[in-house]
Amino acid sequence: MSRPKNKARASAAESTTIVSMRLYIAGSAPNSRQAIANLEAICREHLKGLYKLEIVDILEQPLRALTDGVLVTPSLNKVSPGPIAKIVGNLSDEGKVLLALGIKKPTA
Amino acid sequence: MIGVTRERTVSEMKKSTTQPLPKLATGIEGFDAVSHGGLPRHCTTLVVGGPGAGKTVFALQTLVNGARHRNQRGIFVAFEEASARVIASGNTFDWGLAALVKRKIFLLDAQLSPTVIKAGDFDLVGMLAVLAAKKQELGAEWIVFDGLDVLLTLLRDPLAEMREIYRIRDWLAENALTALVTAKADNGYAGAPSYGFMQFMVDCVVRLEQRMEDGVAVHRLRITKYRGSDFASGEFPVSFGQAGLEVGAAGSVEIQHEASTERISAGFDRLDAMLGGGLFRGSSTLITGQPGTAKTTLAGTFIAAACQRGERALFVSFDEGSKPIARNLSSVGIKLAPHVKSGMLRMYSARTEAVSAEDHLIKLRALIREHRPSCMVIDPLSAIARAGTLGAARAVANRLVYMIKDERVTVMITALTEGADPEAESTALQISTIADTWINLSYVVRSGERNRALTIVKSRGTWHSNQVRELVLSASGPSLTDVYTAGGEVLMGTLRWERESEDSASKARRDAEFDQKRRELEFSEADTVARIKAMQLDLQRQQGALAAYARDEEARLLSSSDRESRLRERRSADPRMSQSRPDVRAPTKKNGEGASK
Numbered sequence: 001m002s003r004p005k006n007k008a009r010a011s012a013a014e015s016t017t018i019v020s021m022r023l024y025i026a027g028s029a030p031n032s033r034q035a036i037a038n039l040e041a042i043c044r045e046h047l048k049g050l051y052k053l054e055i056v057d058i059l060e061q062p063l064r065a066l067t068d069g070v071l072v073t074p075s076l077n078k079v080s081p082g083p084i085a086k087i088v089g090n091l092s093d094e095g096k097v098l099l100a101l102g103i104k105k106p107t108a
Numbered sequence: 109m110i111g112v113t114r115e116r117t118v119s120e121m122k123k124s125t126t127q128p129l130p131k132l133a134t135g136i137e138g139f140d141a142v143s144h145g146g147l148p149r150h151c152t153t154l155v156v157g158g159p160g161a162g163k164t165v166f167a168l169q170t171l172v173n174g175a176r177h178r179n180q181r182g183i184f185v186a187f188e189e190a191s192a193r194v195i196a197s198g199n200t201f202d203w204g205l206a207a208l209v210k211r212k213i214f215l216l217d218a219q220l221s222p223t224v225i226k227a228g229d230f231d232l233v234g235m236l237a238v239l240a241a242k243k244q245e246l247g248a249e250w251i252v253f254d255g256l257d258v259l260l261t262l263l264r265d266p267l268a269e270m271r272e273i274y275r276i277r278d279w280l281a282e283n284a285l286t287a288l289v290t291a292k293a294d295n296g297y298a299g300a301p302s303y304g305f306m307q308f309m310v311d312c313v314v315r316l317e318q319r320m321e322d323g324v325a326v327h328r329l330r331i332t333k334y335r336g337s338d339f340a341s342g343e344f345p346v347s348f349g350q351a352g353l354e355v356g357a358a359g360s361v362e363i364q365h366e367a368s369t370e371r372i373s374a375g376f377d378r379l380d381a382m383l384g385g386g387l388f389r390g391s392s393t394l395i396t397g398q399p400g401t402a403k404t405t406l407a408g409t410f411i412a413a414a415c416q417r418g419e420r421a422l423f424v425s426f427d428e429g430s431k432p433i434a435r436n437l438s439s440v441g442i443k444l445a446p447h448v449k450s451g452m453l454r455m456y457s458a459r460t461e462a463v464s465a466e467d468h469l470i471k472l473r474a475l476i477r478e479h480r481p482s483c484m485v486i487d488p489l490s491a492i493a494r495a496g497t498l499g500a501a502r503a504v505a506n507r508l509v510y511m512i513k514d515e516r517v518t519v520m521i522t523a524l525t526e527g528a529d530p531e532a533e534s535t536a537l538q539i540s541t542i543a544d545t546w547i548n549l550s551y552v553v554r555s556g557e558r559n560r561a562l563t564i565v566k567s568r569g570t571w572h573s574n575q576v577r578e579l580v581l582s583a584s585g586p587s588l589t590d591v592y593t594a595g596g597e598v599l600m601g602t603l604r605w606e607r608e609s610e611d612s613a614s615k616a617r618r619d620a621e622f623d624q625k626r627r628e629l630e631f632s633e634a635d636t637v638a639r640i641k642a643m644q645l646d647l648q649r650q651q652g653a654l655a656a657y658a659r660d661e662e663a664r665l666l667s668s669s670d671r672e673s674r675l676r677e678r679r680s681a682d683p684r685m686s687q688s689r690p691d692v693r694a695p696t697k698k699n700g701e702g703a704s705k
Contacts, residue, residue, distance in 0.1 A: 073234030089228030
C-alpha cells in the first residue's frame with residue numbers, strides 16, 4: 001500500500017537533491033584507499049553528479065576528527081539531506097551504503 | 109607458582125643484561141605491593157574480568173592517582189560507555205574527578221553509536237592519529253582503552269582484531285605511553301580468542317573477578333602475567349571504598365614492626381602487675397571468653413585509661429551500637445562519654461552481615477588514618493568471621509592485626525569463645541598466634557555460682573603471672589582478687605568470701621585471745637610490782653620502828669641507870685640492889701613493843 005508512495009518520493013529526491021557527504025580517511029591506509037574507490041564508484045553509478053563530497057584526512061587534521069566525533073577510519077558521514085547517517089568501514093558493502101545514504105529504500 | 113618461577117628466570121636474565129624494568133606506580137592501595145612497584149612503563153597492561161569486576165575503576169583510578177599525586181596526564185578512551193557516565197561513576201569516589209577532567213585527564217568518547225552503519229572493513233588508524241595529537245597536546249603519560257573488546261567485536265573478524273591489536277601495540281610503543289587496556293572476559297582464560305591472543309601480546313595481565321561466596325559478593329584480583337618482573341602470585345581480595353578500589357595485599361613478607369619497650373596500662377593496676385608492668389606499646393592483646401565474661405569491660409577500661417593519659421583512642425564494636433556500650437560500661441564505672449565529647453575517643457560500630465570482611469578492613473584503615481589513635485579496641489573480632497567465608501575472614505583478621513601494628517597502634521581485640529575451651533575458639537580466626545598477649549576470661553561454676561576468672565595465657569617478651577585471678581566487677585570498675593585454693597581447687601565468689609570471712613573471724617578471735625593474755629600478764633606484773641612496793645614500804649616502816657625502839661631503849665637505859673644511881677644516892681643503898689632490875693624492866697619492854705605496834 002505505502003510502497004509505491006515511498007518509491008515516488010525516493011525517485012524525486014534522487015533526481016533533484018544534492019547529497020552532501022564527508023569521508024574521513026587515514027592517509028593512505030588500505031581501508032581508506034578502498035573507501036575512496038568504493039565511494040567514487042557508488043557516486044558514479046547512483047548519484048550521477050548530484051553529490052558533494054569532502055574528504056578529510058585525519059592524519060592531517062586529527063583534532064577536526066575529534067570535534068566531528070569520528071574515530072574509526074574510514075568513516076562516511078551524510079551531512080544532508082536529513083536524516084543524517086554515519087557509516088563506518090571501507091564501503092565494500094554497496095547495498096548497505098546505498099541504504100544508509102537513502103539512495104535506495106529497503107525492499108522486502 | 110610456576111608463573112613466578114618462570115617470570116623470575118626471565119627477570120634474572122634481563123637483570124644480567126639490562127636495567128631493571130621501569131615501572132609506574134598505580135597508587136592503588138595494595139596493588140603496587142602485589143605488582144612489586146606498579147605497571148610496566150611504556151608497556152601495555154591488559155585488565156580482564158567479567159562485568160562489574162572493577163576494570164574501569166581500576167583503570168580510571170590509576171589515571172586519577174597519576175594526575176593527583178604525580179602530575180601525570182592521562183587519556184581515557186571510553187569504548188563501552190559514554191564519557192559522561194564514566195565521570196558520573198568516577199564521582200562516586202573522592203577523587204575530585206570533575207576538576208581533573210578539565211586539566212589533566214582527557215576523556216574521549218569512543219562509543220560507536222548504535223545508529224552507525226558498518227559497511228565493510230575499518231581500522232583504528234584514524235583514532236590513533238587523533239590520540240597521538242591529543243597526547244602531544246596534553247603531554248600524557250598514561251592512556252586507557254576502556255572496553256576495547258566492544259570495538260573489536262564490531263570487526264567481526266579474528267584476523268582483523270589481531271591486526272588492530274598489533275596496531276595499537278606498535279602505536280603505544282611509538283608514542284611512549286603507558287597503557288591500560290580493559291576487556292571483558294566471561295570465565296577464566298576461555299574468553300574470546302582475541303583476548304587470549306591479547307594476553308600474549310601485552311606485557312602484563314591483571315585479572316579481576318567478582319563472585320559470590322556464602323551470599324557475599326567478593327572481588328578478587330590476580331596478576332597472571334608480568335613480563336620481565338616478579339610479582340606476588342596468588343589471588344588477592346579487592347574491595348571498594350571511598351578512595352576507590354583497594355587490593356588486600358598481605359604486604360611485604362618480611363614483618364617490620366618496631367618493638368617498643370615502653371609499657372602502657374592495660375586498664376588497671378592489678379592487671380598491669382599481672383602483666384609484669386603493663387602492655388608494650390604497639391602490641392596486640394587478645395581477650396577471649398564466653399559471652400558475659402566482661403571482655404568488653406576489660407577493653408573499655410583499657411580505652412578509658414588511654415584517654416585519661418591524654419592519648420587518642422578508637423573503639424570499634426561489631427553488632428552492638430556504641431551508645432549501649434557506653435551506657436553498659438558506665439554502669440561499672442567506666443565513663444567514655446566525656447572522652448567522646450572531647451574528641452579523644454572515636455566510637456564506631458558496624459553490622460557484620462552482608463558486608464564482606466574486606467570492606468570492614470578498608471573502613472577500619474580509613475578510620476585509623478583519620479583519627480590517628482594510639483590505642484584501639486575491636487569488640488569482638490570474631491564477628492568478622494560471620495562476614496563471608498571463614499577463610500576470607502581469617503585472612504582479613506590477620507591483615508587487620510598487621511595493619512594496626514603497622515600503624516603503631518596498641519590494640520586490644522576481643523573474641524567470643526563458643527565452648528569452654530579457649531584454644532578451640534581461638535583457632536577459628538587463628539588470631540592467637542599473632543597476638544602478643546592473650547588474656548582468657550572464663551566462668552568458674554561451683555556451689556551454684558558463676559564467677560569470672562582471668563588468666564594470662566601468654567604475653568610475649570615479658571614476665572607475667574601464671575595465676576588465676578577472680579575478676580570482680582563493681583561500680584568502681586573491674587578489679588582482680590586473689591583466689592583461694594582449697595584442696596587443690598580454686599575458690600571464688602561466695603566460697604572465697606566465706607573462706608575470707610572465716611579466716612578473718614578466726615584472726616579476730618586469735619587477736620582477742622592474745623590481747624586477753626597480754627592484759628592478764630600485764631596485770632600480774634603490775635600486781636607483783638605493787639606488792640613489792642608495799643612490802644618495801646612495810647620494811648621501811650619496820651626499820652623505822654625498830655630504830656625508834658632502839659632509841660627509846662637507850663634513852664630508858666640511860667635514864668634508869670641515872671635514876672638508880674640517884675635512888676642509890678637517895679637511899680644510900682649498896683650496889684647489890686641493881687641485881688633485881690631485870691624483873692622490873694621486863695614488863696616495861698613488853699609495853700613499849702605493844703604501843704609501837
